Amino acid sequence: MMRHRRLDLRHGRVDLSHGAGGRASAHLVDDIFLPAFDNPALARGDDQGAFDPPPGRLVLSTDSYVVSPLFFPGGDIGSLAVHGTINDIAMSGARPLHLAAAYIIEEGFPFADLARIAHSMGQAAKDAAVTIITGDTKVVERGKGDGLFITTTGVGVLAPGLDLSASHARPGDAVILSGNIGDHGIAIMSTRQNLGFATDLKSDSAALHTLVATMVRTAGPSLHVMRDPTRGGLASSLNEIAQTSKVGFRLDEKAIRVRPEVAAACELLGLDPLYVANEGKLVAIVAPEAADALISAMKAHPLGREANRIGFVTEDTEHFVQVATSFGGNRMVDWLAGEQLPRIC
């Protein structure tokens, strides 16, 4: 019943036995996941993690991560899977508490990459003060997956009195964006397309919950909607909110910040930065009287230094998102049609 013959983390690879629930599965957990996610709940070796929730309404959010490539400038699938789900929790105004992590691994995947990703995931969780209290590992045959998919699910707790929702935008509300857009999507594209000029560009992947905590303290129930514009970018998030809240948006293009490298890459690739994914930015729809104080508070946080008012909510039975362009014109920004950047998150 020897359980501790160590895996060859340098040269070994995942095979089907590591997903079969026997000794090899236990080795994988013991040698890769337990050290990386280090916490007492996980170390109990049970099929579930237990925790005592603080008082309050809880939120649950899940996301599968299928990003390709698995390693990219500014992060990897592990850190992304932590940041992304923390952000989905945080967009309700909640404080993230715990995560669950489920791995679907393709046969032949190197232990070294798995350990590197698990380590990055554990580090991202530690930096964000959340714990990965439970997990699962499955292995699929070669050719039936694509290296690694990770699904993370988070649980968080809401402060009393908060009720943010995509349906709560009201005409006259201010639209505030936490920073420049498009970095994540273009960083991923730069690795796929070898964009030489974009080599300094990194994903903005970051956990936004401490920025959100600052915003909640400052604006409280004046916060009506928050979204992290990931897949489909800012344009898709705002269209979704417009549809759900039955309102329109009017944005000022000059106020929406885009790095010059991102703008250049978008021009080359024929992309509109408004549709490009972000992983460390948020858009907040707030009561107009709360906007100035909120922006000041955001600017005092490292992840909100470039916070900016980019527009306002309109009464619009067509639910249009309109952008006043730098040239004095006006363009409609529709939902993303079709797929623009597959496997971005």
Added chain:
Amino acid sequence: MMRHRRLDLRHGRVDLSHGAGGRASAHLVDDIFLPAFDNPALARGDDQGAFDPPPGRLVLSTDSYVVSPLFFPGGDIGSLAVHGTINDIAMSGARPLHLAAAYIIEEGFPFADLARIAHSMGQAAKDAAVTIITGDTKVVERGKGDGLFITTTGVGVLAPGLDLSASHARPGDAVILSGNIGDHGIAIMSTRQNLGFATDLKSDSAALHTLVATMVRTAGPSLHVMRDPTRGGLASSLNEIAQTSKVGFRLDEKAIRVRPEVAAACELLGLDPLYVANEGKLVAIVAPEAADALISAMKAHPLGREANRIGFVTEDTEHFVQVATSFGGNRMVDWLAGEQLPRIC
């Protein structure tokens, strides 16, 4: 901003746009998932589901489901993904409350199959009185997945005073099995291998939480460990408990029930039923004085009618699982070595 052009659920197929976060993604959610999972939390259209937890310690559990084939006698990946995660929650003694569901879909997957699976998932959740309050959908390119993978994550609440864990088995404890073993694994194998004689065999896939509630009411803190012997079967579950609790097991082979069709299929395929997966059975390790009353209570529940004492926990520094055979001999049952039945769950 038309959002409600209906999908062609009969002939249509998933393409990459359905995972891109734009209008096509919204269509997929509106036309397939919302009707199937029907509940107000999900209908809000937010990236997270909120709930007010009942008082008590909570548990979180996650599992990815990669079963192949997706449809099998007695269930499909959708019902399995609900039952399996409910069972992981229930094995802690907790009452399951809510689920999150994350779909990784391969490009080209038929809408009709997706709708059928989502419906089956919604029905399984409804039957078990849990709600799927949040979800996610990703699409990967053709050849980078295998039709559909589903990850479900559940949250549940523990009754006060319970602390079940794989580390809590004590020498002298009784080992109780809720029914016959091997049905799920052999049902899956029968579809892959065209085992004619096993055509009547169905997966035992079922949600065990109401059986567990009965057991908790009857035995309370006398329940030391519960496990649902899925991948790796009963042998792997008991080896894992032996290792974690630093004990051994002595089982009576005659007391472990195996259907004749399952026994026949195992003989043909060279499998030991002790290693074959179950999806609707549990093994409980309980204080010996509580065993008789517990078995009576289990037998009164539809999912525990065949409950049986199959052995006891021993003091054993080697952590061996030993089985007294029908022939009066004694065999050691080691951890599952290698993979026996890939993609069983």
